[in-house]
Amino acid sequence: MRAVVVLIALAISAFTYVTTETLPIGLLLLISADLNVSQAAVGLLVTCYGLVVVVTSVPLTHLTRRVPRRVLLPALLAAFVVFTVVSVATTSYWLLLAARMAIALSQALFWSVVVPTAASLFPPKVTGRALAVVFAGSSLAAVVGVPVGTWLGDQLGWQAAFLSLTGLGVLTLVVIAALLPSGRPEQAHSARGSTPDGRRYWLLMAATTLTVTGSFTAFTYVTPFLTEVATFSATAIGPLLLLRGIAGVAGVGIGGVHVDRSPWGATVTPVALQVVALLGVYVFGDSPVLAAGLVALAGLAFSAFAGAIGTRMLQVAPGSTDLASAGSSTAFNVGITSGALLGGILLSTVGVRTTALAGGLLSLAGLAVALAERLLPAPEIARATAVP
Numbered sequence: 001m002r003a004v005v006v007l008i009a010l011a012i013s014a015f016t017y018v019t020t021e022t023l024p025i026g027l028l029l030l031i032s033a034d035l036n037v038s039q040a041a042v043g044l045l046v047t048c049y050g051l052v053v054v055v056t057s058v059p060l061t062h063l064t065r066r067v068p069r070r071v072l073l074p075a076l077l078a079a080f081v082v083f084t085v086v087s088v089a090t091t092s093y094w095l096l097l098a099a100r101m102a103i104a105l106s107q108a109l110f111w112s113v114v115v116p117t118a119a120s121l122f123p124p125k126v127t128g129r130a131l132a133v134v135f136a137g138s139s140l141a142a143v144v145g146v147p148v149g150t151w152l153g154d155q156l157g158w159q160a161a162f163l164s165l166t167g168l169g170v171l172t173l174v175v176i177a178a179l180l181p182s183g184r185p186e187q188a189h190s191a192r193g194s195t196p197d198g199r200r201y202w203l204l205m206a207a208t209t210l211t212v213t214g215s216f217t218a219f220t221y222v223t224p225f226l227t228e229v230a231t232f233s234a235t236a237i238g239p240l241l242l243l244r245g246i247a248g249v250a251g252v253g254i255g256g257v258h259v260d261r262s263p264w265g266a267t268v269t270p271v272a273l274q275v276v277a278l279l280g281v282y283v284f285g286d287s288p289v290l291a292a293g294l295v296a297l298a299g300l301a302f303s304a305f306a307g308a309i310g311t312r313m314l315q316v317a318p319g320s321t322d323l324a325s326a327g328s329s330t331a332f333n334v335g336i337t338s339g340a341l342l343g344g345i346l347l348s349t350v351g352v353r354t355t356a357l358a359g360g361l362l363s364l365a366g367l368a369v370a371l372a373e374r375l376l377p378a379p380e381i382a383r384a385t386a387v388p
Contacts, residue, residue, distance in 0.1 A: 002179050003121040003122060005175060005179055006121060006175065006176060006179050006180050007118055007121055007122075007130060007133050007134070008133070009171075009172040009175040009176050009179075010114055010117065010118050010133075010134050010137075010172075010176070011133050011134050011136060011137030012137055012168055012171070012172050013073075013077060013110065013114070013137070013168075013169075013172045013176075014110075014114065014134050014135070014137035014138040014141075015137035015138065015140050015141050015144075015145055015168070016080070016145075016165050016168045016169055016172070017080070017107045017110060017111075017138075018137075018138045018141035018142075018145065019141040019145030019146060019149060019165060020080075020084065020103060020107075020162065020165055021046065021049050021050070021104075021107065022046060022141065022142070022145075022146055023145070023146055023149045023150070023153075023161060023162065023165075024042055024043075024045045024046050025043075025046060025146065026146050026147070026149060026150030026153070027042075027149070027150060027153045027158040027161060028042045028043070030153055030154070030157070030158040031045075031158050034157075034158065035091065035092075035093045035096070037093045041093060044097070045096070045097060045100055047337070047340075048097065048100070048101060048104075049100055049101070049103075049104045049107075050104075050333050050336055050337050051337065052101050052104035052105060052108065053104055053107055053108040053111070053329065053330075053333045054330055054333040054334055054337065056104075056105055056108045056109075057108040057109070057111070057112050057326040057327075057329045057330045057333075058112075058323065058326045058327060058330060060105065060108055060109045060112070060326075061109060061112040061113070061322050061323055061325070061326035062323060062326075064109060064113075065320060065322055065323070068182060069113060069117045069180060070176070070177065070180045070181070070182050072109070072113060073110070073113065073114075073117065073176050073177075073180065074173050074176055074177040076106040076109055076110050077106075077169050077170075077172055077173035077176070078173055079102065079103070079105075079106040080103055080106050080107075080166075080169045081166045081169040081170055081173065083099045083100075083102040083103045083106075084099070084103060084162055084163070084165060084166050084169065085163070085166060086099040086102075087099035087100055087103070087162060088158075088159035088162045088163055089159075108326075108329065111325070111326075111329040112322055112323075112325045112326035112329055113322055113325065114134060114325075115131060115134070115310040115313070115314070115321070115325045115328075116314070116321040116322055116325060117180070118130050118131055118133075118134050119131065119310075119311075119314055119321075120181075121181075124194065125260060126260060127260065127311050127314060128255075128256050128257075128258075128259030128260035128263070128266070128307075128308070128311040129256045129257065129260060131256065131259075131307060131310045131311055132252050132253060132255060132256020132257075132259075132307050133256075134310075135252045135256075135303070135306055135307040135310070136249060136252045136253065136256075136307075138306075139245070139248045139249045139251075139252050139303050139306075140249060142241075142245045142248065143242065143245035143246060143248070143249060147238075147242070149161040149162075149164070149165070152164060192317065192319070192320070192321060194314065194315050195315050195316060196316060196317060196318045196319070197316045197318065197376075198318035199376055200316040200373055200376065201313070201316045201317060201318050201324060201327075203369055203370070203372060203373050203376075204267070204309065204312055204313065204316060204328075204370075204373075205327055205328065205331045206331075206366075206369045207267075207271065207366045207367075207369040207370040208309055208328065208331040208332060208335065208366075209331045209332075209334055209335045209338075209366075210335070210362050210363070210365045210366030210369060211271050211274065211302075211305060211335070211362075211363055211366035211367075212302075212331070212332050212334075212335025212336060212339065213334075213335040213338045213339040213342065213362050214274065214278065214335075214339065214358070214359040214360065214361070214362030214363035214364075214365075214366060215274060215278075215298070215302045215335070215339060215359060215363070216335060216336050216338075216339025216340055216343065216359075217339040217340075217342045217343040217346070217355055217358050217359040217362060218278050218281070218298070218339075218343065218355050218356045218358075218359030218360075219298070219302075219339075219359075220339060220340040220343045220344070220355075221343045221344070221347050221352055221355050222241075222244075222295060223237050223241075224347065224352045225281070225285065225291075225352045225353065225355065225356065226240060226291065226292075226295070228352055229285040229286065229291070229352065229353050230285055230286065230287070230288045230291035230292070231286075231288060232288060232291075232292075240292055240295065243292065243295075243296050244295050244296050244298070244299035245299065246296075247296040247297065247299040247300040247303075248299040248300060248302065248303035249303065250300055250303075251270070251299065251300035251301060251302070251303035251304035251307070252303045252304065252306070252307045254300075254304055255270065255303070255304035255305070255307040255308045256307055259307070259308045259311045259312075260311070263308065263311050263312045263315055264312065264373070266304070266308040266311070266312075267305065267308045267309060267312045267370060268367065268370045268371065269304075270300075270301040270302070270304040270305035270308065271301070271305055271363060271366050271367045271370055272367055273297060273300070273301035273304075274298055274301040274302060274305070274360075274363045275360055275363045275364045275367055276297070277294045277295075277297040277298035277301055277360075278294075278298055278356050278357075278359040278360035278363055279356075279357070279360035279361075279364075280294045280297075281294045281295060281298070281356040281360075282353060282354075282356040282357040282360060285353060285356065306332075309328060310325070310328070313325060313328050339359070339362075342358060343355045343358075343359075346358055
């Protein structure tokens with residue numbers, strides 16, 4: 001029961017971090033007006049946040065690799081609470097930006113250690129299901145966190161939306177500090193890959209970067225696609241994005257069930273589904289019903305993939321799983337940033353429909369890289385366990 005409570009606290013922490021990262025999108029107009037800055041400047045609150053995560057994940061994880069997680073995780077959440085309070089107490093855009101960069105530093109390290117920490121709480125045979133709970137927390141940020149935070153900001157001001165998240169931060173800090181088992185990180189069964197293989201790990205990272213880039217090339221501009229190509233009204237966008245978010249939560253659950261049986265298969269199958277969904281959106285985007293269904297399928301596939309790569313990484317990590325997880329987080333955020341950039345270029349040059357085509361082709365490249373692993377000889381340990 002203690003392990004379950006800690007796992008739920010880790011999932012809530014993931015929800016809190018992801019909501020904090022993306023909430024300025026929903027509060028863009030309010031922050032822009034209140035601080036008297038441009039909407040593009042508010043957008044930088046998200047872009048710079050992601051860049052900090054990309055740049056600092058690996059070095060911060062290396063520096064803290066021997067710090068007990070019962071100390072490190074509460075410290076990260078304490079930093080989150082303090083700098084979130086600073087960010088809402090200021091009337092200076094630059095201080096707000098600096099506070100968010102500090103929060104991003106704590107998030108970079110959080111995502112590097114949360115996967116091995118969650119895995120260490122349970123036997124290896126249920127690792128996938130445990131990690132699915134954590135990633136469900138991050139998926140719920142899009143379904144619940146940002147919409148509710150946006151509504152709260154509209155009612156009480158954008159500061160109130162962020163302050164509400166500090167309450168969750170304090171709660172999870174207390175639970176994790178009190179209940180997370182003590183011990184050195186390197187002593188946990190999840191500290192090293194179960195079937196370490198550097199070649200497979202780097203193929204996984206390459207597939208992750210390509211797949212995430214493909215997803216965000218299309219998803220970043222899904223709203224203009226749905227209104228201009230699928231001819232939905234602006235009022236339909238909210239329900240459609242909610243449908244995609246719900247499909248994403250379902251994808252995490254489905255992936256969590258299957259990843260413990262076949263980590264490689266549970267990683268490759270969602271990429272194949274994403275290829276079908278995005279190329280399908282490109283071809284059949286003129287049909288509102290098909291477009292809505294395929295956008296939801298893309299959300300399901302992406303979330304299933306995001307949940308599965310953690311388990312697969314814990315298998316093939318060539319060294320410390322903390323550092324391997326930091327590399328995974330970096331690959332993920334490179335994909336997010338690159339996808340948004342590429343999608344913006346395509347939108348302004350050749351039209352919004354090509355964002356789906358480019359996303360599908362990049363996902364197809366990710367699928368080819370993932371399938372290429374089958375060409376590698378199986379490691380000795382993998383032959384003994386019959387795990388690909």
